[in-house]
Amino acid sequence: MNKVVVGAQWGDEGKAKITDLLAQDADLIIRYQGGCNAGHTVVVDNKTFKFHLVPSGILYEGKDCFIGAGTVILPEYFEEEVQGLINDGIDVSRLKVSPLASITMPYHTEVDGYTENTSTKGKIGTTKKGIGPTYTDKYARIGLKIQDLYSLDTLEEKLDVILPLKNKTLEKVYGLQPYTKEKVLELCQKYAKIFEPYVCFEWQELLEKSRNKKVLFEGAQGVMLDIDYGTYPFVTSSNPIGGGAATGSGFGPKMIDEVIGVAKAYVTRVGEGPFVTELSNEIGDRIREVGHEYGVTTGRPRRCGWFDAVTMRYAVLVGGLTTVALTKVDVFDRFDEIKVCTAYKDNRNGKIYKSYPTDVYMHKYLEPVYETHKGWNEDITGIREYSNLPENCRKYLARLEELLEVPVSIVSVGPDREQTIFK
Ligand code: GDP
Ligand code: IMO
Ligand code: MG
DSSP, X not given: OOEEEEEOSSSOSSHHHHHHHHHTTOSEEEEOSBOTTOOEEEXXXXXXXXESSXXXXXXXXXXXXXXXXXXXXXXXXXXXXXXXXXXXXOOOTTEEEOTTSEEOOHHHHHHHHHHHHHOSTTOOOOOSSXXXXXXXXXXXXXXXXXXXXXXXXXXXXXXXXXXXXXXXXXXXXXXXXXXXXXXXXXXXXXXXXXXXXXXXXXXXXXXXXXXXXXXXXXXXXXXXXXXXXXXXXXXXXXXXXXXXXXXXXXXXXXXOOEEEEEEESEEEEOXXXXXXXXXXXXXXXXXXXXXXXXXXXXXXXXXXXXXXXXXXXXXXXXXXXXXXXXXXXXXXXXXXXXXXXXXXXXXXXXXXXXXXXXXXXXXXXXXXXXXXXXXXXXXXXXXXXXXXXXXXXXXXXXXXXXXXXXXEEEEEOSSXXXXXXXX
């Protein structure tokens, strides 16, 4: 069974924990999109590992880990992350990077920082890791790929096309310093050394030999941050949805048997953008404190709110989810009441939305329609069997399955690998 792990909300759902868990049974683990905007946490025996680009499966020995063509890579960040793993005694010899992955250049992070710092109205609240500008250049066909670092003659040719265009925009639009060809060549030589031990020019062989093996695809971000289906423009610039796993990895869609949507028992979001079930009150603060909801990559406090079955049903549809892993259920251990949003109501005309309205500019008129569930008032972090979960907890999970029309097959009751219940 080849599986894709997809974030079903706005990111930080606990994807890495689920990926790490499922990686036990996989031969090859692939990151297919995004870059170091991701912050993925894995806890094993009380030790915490934080990943940005490296697939969370790296913690197991003997598994191939591949960073696919759909990703964007900031070389210094990649180097730092890999060095951290080496320092922790993790074997990185099976880490492979696609030569087709895109490179985030310093001018991409500069432009991301500029846009975020100066535009207050249209601010996205990005991670300032140059993600948008790198994908923009990729799609404008003026980006650099890792393979370009290893053929200096053609790299020079490419730079003759790219740099005049880039410099014009940097100077005229952003008032930033231009880059000389010598400077970019010097950077590229540095990057070539960083990637040399990991770049996998034999990636076609790797994929071919893995056709009959077990492949696990690790998504970053989440469906509601997807460039095509998310809360545009408050999204990232790639395709975290299940379909992104095919384009971003180099495998066809037929390779995928199961798409596991990871969702929290509530919702969080970092950065700007609509969030209908957001709780700007003491309940939201309580969820943030109990759930330790602070960003891994930026340290920003995450916005918190009740579980939203409207966006989640949408995620099942466009994300291609076949099953759900529900995380952080333990955060509600001491809550008397738990709410679930089942529909939106337009406060201008009373119209009820059961399907997700994609025009986010009208979300300010939407109110959540809630149903209320009784809490279970019990510590569930030590429970490992579904049948041992408190009755109210099982009722709550059964109701989510009913609303989503897909099974909740994994229930996570704590950050550790062990704190997981398979239904
Ligand atoms: P990702 O980006 O989707 O991989 O998620 P993050 O790592 O950004 O955030 C998830 C956070 O929740 C991490 O700190 C995890 O260790 C933690 N976590 C994951 N699952 C659970 C769970 O079931 N219960 C609790 N209490 N924490 C969890
Ligand atoms: P993981 O993989 C949560 C958000 C940013 C911002 C928007 C665009 O850990 O779930 P970007 O830097 O991508 O251009 O920012 O997307 N964002 C994330 N939010 N988790 C992430 O990754 C995110 N990666 C980007 O906060 O709102
Ligand atoms: Mg995260």
